[in-house]
Amino acid sequence: MPLSVDDRLEILELMARYNHCADGGDGEGFADTFAEGGLFEGSMRTARTREELVQAGAGGGGLWKHWLSSPIIEGDADHATAKVYLVRTGLGDDGAVELIASGTYHDTLARIGGEWRFTHRKVHPDQ
Amino acid sequence: MPLSCDDRLDILEVAARYCRALDRGDAEGLEAVFTEDAVWESSARGRRRGRAAIVDEFRARAARAHTRKHWTSNPVIEGDGDEASLTLDLLVLHLDDGDVRPGTSGVYEDRLRRDAAGWRIAYRKITVDGQRAGFRGAPAQPAGKDATR
Amino acid sequence: MPLSLEDQLDIMELMARYNHAIDSSQPEAWADTFTEDGVFEGSAMTVRGREEMLAFVRNRDQSNPIRHWNNNILIDGDGDEATAKVYLVTFDVTGPPQVRVSGMYHDTLKRVDGQWKFTHRKVQADG
Numbered sequence A: 001m002p003l004s005v006d007d008r009l010e011i012l013e014l015m016a017r018y019n020h021c022a023d024g025g026d027g028e029g030f031a032d033t034f035a036e037g038g039l040f041e042g043s044m045r046t047a048r049t050r051e052e053l054v055q056a057g058a059g060g061g062g063l064w065k066h067w068l069s070s071p072i073i074e075g076d077a078d079h080a081t082a083k084v085y086l087v088r089t090g091l092g093d094d095g096a097v098e099l100i101a102s103g104t105y106h107d108t109l110a111r112i113g114g115e116w117r118f119t120h121r122k123v124h125p126d127q
Numbered sequence B: 001m002p003l004s005c006d007d008r009l010d011i012l013e014v015a016a017r018y019c020r021a022l023d024r025g026d027a028e029g030l031e032a033v034f035t036e037d038a039v040w041e042s043s044a045r046g047r048r049r050g051r052a053a054i055v056d057e058f059r060a061r062a063a064r065a066h067t068r069k070h071w072t073s074n075p076v077i078e079g080d081g082d083e084a085s086l087t088l089d090l091l092v093l094h095l096d097d098g099d100v101r102p103g104t105s106g107v108y109e110d111r112l113r114r115d116a117a118g119w120r121i122a123y124r125k126i127t128v129d130g131q132r133a134g135f136r137g138a139p140a141q142p143a144g145k146d147a148t149r
Numbered sequence C: 001m002p003l004s005l006e007d008q009l010d011i012m013e014l015m016a017r018y019n020h021a022i023d024s025s026q027p028e029a030w031a032d033t034f035t036e037d038g039v040f041e042g043s044a045m046t047v048r049g050r051e052e053m054l055a056f057v058r059n060r061d062q063s064n065p066i067r068h069w070n071n072n073i074l075i076d077g078d079g080d081e082a083t084a085k086v087y088l089v090t091f092d093v094t095g096p097p098q099v100r101v102s103g104m105y106h107d108t109l110k111r112v113d114g115q116w117k118f119t120h121r122k123v124q125a126d127g
Helices: A005-024 A027-032 A050-058 B005-024 B027-031 B051-059 C005-023 C027-031 C049-058
Strands: A034-041 A065-075 A079-091 A097-112 A115-125 B034-042 B046-049 B068-080 B083-096 B099-115 B118-128 C034-041 C046-048 C066-078 C081-092 C098-112 C115-125
Touching (some): A005 A027, A005 A079, A005 A097, A005 A115, A005 B068, A005 B083, A005 C005, A027 A050, A034 A097, A065 B068, A065 C066, A079 B099, A079 C066, B005 B027, B005 B068, B005 B083, B005 B099, B005 C005, B034 B051, B046 B051, B068 B099, B068 C081, B083 C098, C005 C066, C005 C081, C027 C049
Parallel strands (some): A034 A115, B034 B118, C034 C115
Antiparallel strands (some): A079 A097, A097 A115, B068 B083, C034 C046, C081 C098
16 A cells, blocks of 8 residues: 555655754753664764764754754555655854755655654765 | 544644745735734844734835745644644754855744634744754744844 | 535646655656646746656756745636646755745646646746
8 A cells, every 4th residue: 555645745744843852952852753773873972872863863953953844755554765855054153044964865765653763764865 | 522534624724824825925815824813032133023024024124035945744633623823843944145054043932723714823933943942952032032133 | 516625636736746746856746647648838948748857857966955835826717727836946955955946836737537737837037
């Protein structure tokens, strides 16, 4: 069974929540976007345990913002893969926005207890 | 009743129409996305009460039309029945003399209401990054301070 | 019949596939986002039909990697035909991302064998 409209919107919202948590330094919320045992392979660190994920999510609070574009989501009722573009911005000393880095997330997701979660999220940096 | 997928896409379209109207200096387009009693509040420009006052605020900036592009990302929508909230990140690109560069970034925190005309914005709060408590260590600054510093 | 939610999400995903295909220089994947007789009208040139599209991607300068980003997607349509307006920027991602082009796509689309494709995609550059 292909992904429903509901599934596709839920996965898009999961990606948005991930960014809000990473940018706000909400480590618990960040870890909640992953399935238990889920693996995060960022450009700066890798996290697998709940404790590591909480740390990874809490580390960037207030330092930057994540932006996404061009999501491609494929899957069936309970499993999905996704590719989505990422840009990270920060603020310069003059208060103007600076574009810091870009890349693509390669995701695998699963629906667990009725909710979509990342089982693996890997950043492929452009730079 | 929880929001349907239709509601969610409609709300995202309202947010897109706001950006496009603003960037084109399209006052009628802007009018269409607000409820009559809407409140618009900015960490840089203060508060405007009522759709007419909001549209006047943007008419005053019409000279800037086509030199700013409002980009958004990371929509999170929550709601029930005819009421919804939307949190949305904002990046403003500045176009000057053929050069495009990022200007300011911030966050929209909105409340939307549905009536016979569909979903519209009843309250929009804009907080510019750097004027937001905790962003890059910057203290919260009072409303009215110039966004561009 | 107005467009369904699925149609709208499919059209958004078509735009994402277009971006990923052109940015990773995949001629077939990019041409697949257009109908056989589709037209791409760029700022400097126009490409018509599948053969020209394949050649266009094959001959593209790939020395500076770029990323196409979209935002504020507005879609109107009925039955098997649609139009769309969408913001575009391209980032040069050789180093920290830099905005190269800002503009808007004006699209007309058609559903062919159950899949949405561009029949005409025109770039309107800002400034």
